[in-house]
Amino acid sequence: MERLSAVAVMVLCGASPASRFGAVVSDSYGEDCNGVGMPSACQREAAGFRVEFNDGTDMLQSFDPVADSRSRVLVLGTMPGVMSLQKQQYYGHPRNAFWSLVAALAGEPLPEEYGLRKAMLLRAGIALWDVCRCCEREGSLDSNICREEPNEIVGLLAHHPAIRAIAFNGQPAYRLFKRHVEKELKAWCIKRGHPGYPYLHLPSTSPAHAVPFERKLERWRPLEEYLRY
Numbered sequence: 001m002e003r004l005s006a007v008a009v010m011v012l013c014g015a016s017p018a019s020r021f022g023a024v025v026s027d028s029y030g031e032d033c034n035g036v037g038m039p040s041a042c043q044r045e046a047a048g049f050r051v052e053f054n055d056g057t058d059m060l061q062s063f064d065p066v067a068d069s070r071s072r073v074l075v076l077g078t079m080p081g082v083m084s085l086q087k088q089q090y091y092g093h094p095r096n097a098f099w100s101l102v103a104a105l106a107g108e109p110l111p112e113e114y115g116l117r118k119a120m121l122l123r124a125g126i127a128l129w130d131v132c133r134c135c136e137r138e139g140s141l142d143s144n145i146c147r148e149e150p151n152e153i154v155g156l157l158a159h160h161p162a163i164r165a166i167a168f169n170g171q172p173a174y175r176l177f178k179r180h181v182e183k184e185l186k187a188w189c190i191k192r193g194h195p196g197y198p199y200l201h202l203p204s205t206s207p208a209h210a211v212p213f214e215r216k217l218e219r220w221r222p223l224e225e226y227l228r229y
Helices: 006-013 017-021 041-046 082-087 098-106 114-123 153-159 171-180 182-192 213-220 223-227
Strands: 050-052 058-061 073-077 126-130 132-136 146-150 165-169 199-202
Touching: 073 153, 073 171, 073 223, 098 114, 098 213, 098 223, 114 126, 126 153, 146 171, 153 182, 165 171, 165 223, 171 182, 171 199, 199 223
Parallel strands: 073 126, 073 165, 165 199
Antiparallel strands: 050 058, 058 132, 132 146
């Protein structure tokens, strides 16, 4: 396990908004940061891993967003699971349906390579992030998330004005969003005369949500309305 001081962890959890969703993150954290196992120096700056405070408290760090000027729907999860953190990939569990659903919505074959999957996501007009910037969690269950801190989601939306709707990959993502982000987002919309964002409540793509793929795809189809130019 990587051991960092409490000060170092606080710096990681408090990364500036520009470094997390500025121009350089249009392709997330880059092809040099897609390794498996312990993160490289590049991954420590821009991807999620487990860190430890001096008091022994474990904290998980989320990934940078995947978004660019074509993004029209922002899909929010909670926090990457254990296997995703190990692989340094969004939805890295082989039985998670997320990437298969994106391929179906995009009308493309599902690529094997992670960089090609992210490229497919962006071509489809989908932006991807998690509500939590860092948190404590035993295992991968959303119900075990505690001491969470949110990502700068309002900042992401401000930097990507083509986004027109927010989708939640499972109800836990919406609950965390409502707790930590919704009030700030509503105030931001009012201040700027923005009409607000429709919310799409989608079934979780996790293998723990044991629903046939066809039923999940049917529930994810409403994204297509917002993905059209």
